[in-house]
Amino acid sequence: xxxxxxxxxxxxxxxxxxxxEDVNINIxxxxxxxxxxxxxxxxxxxxxxxxxxxxxxxxxxxEGEVLLDGDNLYGPGVDPVTVRSQIGMVFQRPNPFPTMxxxxxxxxxxxxxxxxxxxxxxxxxxxxxxxxxxxxxxVKDRLAKPGSxxxxxxxxxxxxxxxxxxxxxxxxxxxxxxxxxxxSTLAIEDLINELKxxxxxxxxxxxxxxxxxxxxxxxxxxxxxTGKPGKLIEYGDTxxxxxxxxxxxxxxxxxxxxx
Amino acid sequence: MTSTSLTKxxxxxxxxxxxxxxxxxxxxxxxxxxxxxxxLFLVIQSLPAFTAPAEDIQGGEGFLxxxxxxxxxxxxxxxxxxVIATPVAIGVALFISHYAPRGLxxxxxxxxxxxxxxxxxxxGAWGAAFLAKEIAPAYDWLAKNMGWLPIFQGPAxxxxxxxxxxxxxxxxxxxxxxxxxSREIFLQTPKLHEEAALALxxxxxxxxxxxVLPFGRxxxxxxVMLGLGRALGETMAVALVLSSGALTASLIQSGNQTIxxxxxxxxxxxxxxxxxxxxxxxxxLFVITLGVNMIARWIITRHKEFSGAN
Numbered sequence: 081x082x083x084x085x086x087x088x089x090x091x092x093x094x095x096x097x098x099x100x101e102d103v104n105i106n107i108x109x110x111x112x113x114x115x116x117x118x119x120x121x122x123x124x125x126x127x128x129x130x131x132x133x134x135x136x137x138x139x140x141x142x143e144g145e146v147l148l149d150g151d152n153l154y155g156p157g158v159d160p161v162t163v164r165s166q167i168g169m170v171f172q173r174p175n176p177f178p179t180m181x182x183x184x185x186x187x188x189x190x191x192x193x194x195x196x197x198x199x200x201x202x203x204x205x206x207x208x209x210x211x212x213x214x215x216x217x218x219v220k221d222r223l224a225k226p227g228s229x230x231x232x233x234x235x236x237x238x239x240x241x242x243x244x245x246x247x248x249x250x251x252x253x254x255x256x257x258x259x260x261x262x263x264s265t266l267a268i269e270d271l272i273n274e275l276k277x278x279x280x281x282x283x284x285x286x287x288x289x290x291x292x293x294x295x296x297x298x299x300x301x302x303x304x305x306t307g308k309p310g311k312l313i314e315y316g317d318t319x320x321x322x323x324x325x326x327x328x329x330x331x332x333x334x335x336x337x338x339x
Numbered sequence: 340m341t342s343t344s345l346t347k348x349x350x351x352x353x354x355x356x357x358x359x360x361x362x363x364x365x366x367x368x369x370x371x372x373x374x375x376x377x378x379l380f381l382v383i384q385s386l387p388a389f390t391a392p393a394e395d396i397q398g399g400e401g402f403l404x405x406x407x408x409x410x411x412x413x414x415x416x417x418x419x420x421x422v423i424a425t426p427v428a429i430g431v432a433l434f435i436s437h438y439a440p441r442g443l444x445x446x447x448x449x450x451x452x453x454x455x456x457x458x459x460x461x462x463g464a465w466g467a468a469f470l471a472k473e474i475a476p477a478y479d480w481l482a483k484n485m486g487w488l489p490i491f492q493g494p495a496x497x498x499x500x501x502x503x504x505x506x507x508x509x510x511x512x513x514x515x516x517x518x519x520x521s522r523e524i525f526l527q528t529p530k531l532h533e534e535a536a537l538a539l540x541x542x543x544x545x546x547x548x549x550x551v552l553p554f555g556r557x558x559x560x561x562x563v564m565l566g567l568g569r570a571l572g573e574t575m576a577v578a579l580v581l582s583s584g585a586l587t588a589s590l591i592q593s594g595n596q597t598i599x600x601x602x603x604x605x606x607x608x609x610x611x612x613x614x615x616x617x618x619x620x621x622x623x624l625f626v627i628t629l630g631v632n633m634i635a636r637w638i639i640t641r642h643k644e645f646s647g648a649n
Contacts, residue, residue, distance in 0.1 A: 242535075
């Protein structure tokens with residue numbers, strides 16, 4: 081239930097502005113891959129191209145290929161809606177639907193496309209997803225309460241439960257802990273460790289310790305200057321990137337000399 | 340020395356502050372005084388209509404018997420207007436906020452706002468001279484095929500000057516109000532929630548149902564309430580379009596009357612008790628409109644709490 085991602089010669093544009101240039105990267109199935117780099121280097125933009133969420137931004141477009149187990153996401157006739165149901169996403173700020181109960185939030189993605197689901201199936205799916213997101217014990221007695229009543233960390237885990245309820249191949253996380261306190265961050269990091277048993281996880285983070293803690297491989301993105309495109313500078317085992325990087329810029333960044 | 344420099348006020352700035360706060364206070368008091376004056380005028384002038392013997396009131400059966408058919412007529416016209424205008428307005432608002440390309444969206448929004456700027460007498464003339472004539476055959480068809488429903492009971496009006504036509508004209512008039520308010524609300528839907536829906540694999544319509552409409556619901560309700568306020572009080576369009584008469588259930592026969600049109604049509608030739616009766620009718624409309632606005636306010640405050648909690 082997880083697939084690998086291979087990106088070939090990917091350029092991302094906002095209108096005429098080249099935001100990310102010439103990315104080639106191979107992301108293994110059932111692993112955690114972290115994207116690090118200074119603000120504005122295009123790592124979030126690049127992450128969004130992995131499930132075509134960049135198309136929400138007017139004028140954003142892509143050249144190149146993103147292959148999900150060999151199938152090009154940008155091939156002719158590919159429906160972005162289908163792509164996104166296969167490649168889930170968790171955002172920087174927790175965003176449960178405020179008008180829905182906790183239970184309905186978990187089921188939101190499953191009920192799309194008029195899929196019918198029996199109450200029994202729904203109940204077990206809710207429990208399975210919330211357990212998968214390490215949230216079940218905290219919310220099992222208040223499933224009918226609004227999701228917005230939870231703490232920030234719980235809301236973020238609810239969003240993860242919502243993402244895994246549709247059984248995606250890949251889960252993308254765009255700085256999922258940047259709005260959370262250290263305890264909630266720890267809970268999410270533990271969860272990421274468990275998620276990689278079943279899913280391919282890609283995470284963007286500003287926190288280098290976090291990248292070092294959770295990821296198997298790390299990609300360092302950088303930007304030459306304002307107005308220049310972001311580039312993938314170095315990609316390798318997390319251990320290597322943090323202890324023995326081959327590029328000077330990577331070493332400077334991970335050792336805290338800039339960024 | 341320090342204490343004096345702290346207590347000493349800076350002349351010019353202070354004076355400007357006082358003038359401004361005085362001006363705003365005066366403006367606030369003025370609007371209350373005008374409202375109070377209108378209410379007082381309505382109550383005093385309409386007292387004779389409430390106290391007069393029943394047979395002296397127009398119709399000869401007292402004020403209640405006089406007023407209730409036109410209250411019902413007013414409500415019928417307003418409800419027709421809302422039933423037609425609300426779905427169209429929400430559709431147009433959604434199209435402008437979420438479907439149309441940006442250039443088209445702003446142009447369309449501008450045109451819709453322009454609709455609100457057309458004087459109501461123009462709408463009335465259009466309804467009376469054009470729409471009524473064109474729509475009469477449709478009423479015939481309704482009478483023949485759906486006449487078993489009391490609201491479409493025949494024989495249909497040959498001129499088309501019915502309460503349904505008046506309702507349709509009112510619908511066109513309240514459309515811009517509901518559309519522009521709904522559009523503003525829809526545009527304020529947090530990007531966060533729209534993206535949450537899209538990232539789950541929602542189509543655009545599913546995203547609207549999951550994120551935009553639930554977020555906008557309280558706003559839609561208050562927009563509809565404001566539209567209702569206009570539909571209730573509209574005078575000229577109804578007076579021109581509707582060939583009025585006694586209260587009837589059928590919407591496609593001539594008949595029915597609204598309070599505002601009743602006042603406008605009868606006031607010029609009225610004298611004595613008739614004037615009081617019409618002013619009393621105005622008081623009733625005032626109370627209905629006040630009620631509608633209070634409901635709208637209540638819904639808007641509820642909306643505030645709701646969005647604040649999230």
